[in-house]
Amino acid sequence: MYDLINNDNCMELQILDWDHELASRFNGESKKKNWTPTKIKTLYKKKYNDFPRIIIGKPAMNANVKKVFEPFVSDEVEFLPLAHDELELYVLNVTNILDCVDWERSDVRRKSDGSWAGFDKVVFDFSKIPHGTYMFKIKETATVEVYVTDLFKKVVDEHKFKGLNFSVVYDSEFTQEKEEEQQRLYDAALEEIELNKGQEYCYDDARELVDQGEAMASGPWKMQLNQHGQFLQGELLKDLSYQWMIPAYIPPVLLLKSWHKVKKSEI
Template identity: 30%
Template sequence: MKIWRLSTDRSVMSITTCSKNPELEKTTLKTSDSDFKGMPMLHRWESGLVLTRKKGRTKDIAHFDGLTVGFGSKTVQIVEPLLRGLVEFLPVQNNDAELCLVNTINVINALDLEKSDYSTFEGRLTYINEYAFKTDINYSNHPIFKISQDPGSFSLVTDEFRNLILSSKLKGFEFVELWDSESSEQMQNELEQKHRALIDFVDSLPGKRFNWDEAVKLIDSGEAVANGKWKLQINDKGNFILGQLEPNGEYFWIQPTYIPPTLLEKKWHIVEKSNE
């Protein structure tokens, strides 16, 4: 059995609540990505307008600000029997598609802290570098869930959910493998070696190295900077984002609320900007 991070590919539509039009701002959804922390919201939900930032080629799934996704009406109809009681489908208004934001309320203590590789700050889990999940949980009851240590993060899904999406030929879904219960130690070592090779390649790139203050100035001027598995840049909305290099060569991006102190001590070099 595998556990996957639910994500979207680059073909999907992108929706947002941000508007530079003051009049339009009055009707936009008042809920943001930071509100999705595994708690029920349907009982107090007030639908509002979400704006299309990019139309995309599919309406089966949409990327909302941050780590939240929206499902199209076709997708909701297909997955609702499997996900009943585990998520809330929160309807929103959009001129291009019929969408519901997905609020995963199934939060379980599934992360194996002894076998996972993670970072903390002031006792709070900040980043998970390598995932390991508890094996005494019946995951057939949890086709979608969030981990109790970080319920504000992305939704996780099992093979059952992924297979349903693939067999239904829904478009725009991306599943990033986080853990394989049947993976051998050799396979895990090979994955770690591949990841280390990618990090070493980034660190081997030529160019001047900059301290934190210098790096921030470069980022503000439109550059991207990197150190090892970490990458920093400004996204197309003008927000400061932090990326973590994954074994597949892609970066997983977040908009950090604070910067871990360890990053302030690193030396950074200019690299090509990524498409988040």
């Protein structure tokens, strides 16, 4: 089981009409009845266009990928056409909502009244994921998260489609012992980052150094420019890889942290 995440080499797309349904919340409800294609443009062409990344966070496919996947996911996904000058593209509206969270093993944040506020870690009950599932959402995070199974990854691998990052894994055999070992390695990696730091900088000074070509880190957070000169913000994941994004805004907590120089990632 995996998060559906684009890697840093996939094409990036910009929405032009912010009043269009494309800019609305995709929460698992059907949208095809009232859908009309909306104009989008290429923001960064990059290396791959199999799974373009719409910068507002919606998953997409080109026509060749859709042709392969449609027989497998037609009951789980709506393929909603987009208007692009060069490519035939579709945004994916995943309508397959499953109740499959293992609440006992998941790390749940709660509000003061005890109601759900978010997951620090989500664990799935694999017995509640029907055999033959390719793509799904859970109701708690349906507007922001899409999950795919090994069946989905198998199709991607067999057809050599490019542009996805399968580093965030949810394993049915992920025992408590494995979980504790992963946490130990993660804590050790954070300790190594902190032990080897030299001079520390405030956020504004660190940001200037990033523009000059440095990579800066603070705990699990890292920032640097990619090979195209874009500013990226990364968070260290439990598998010790970084999840990178072009931030729409900088979380205030990062502005208060001290930063130090580290080795650049290849992005």
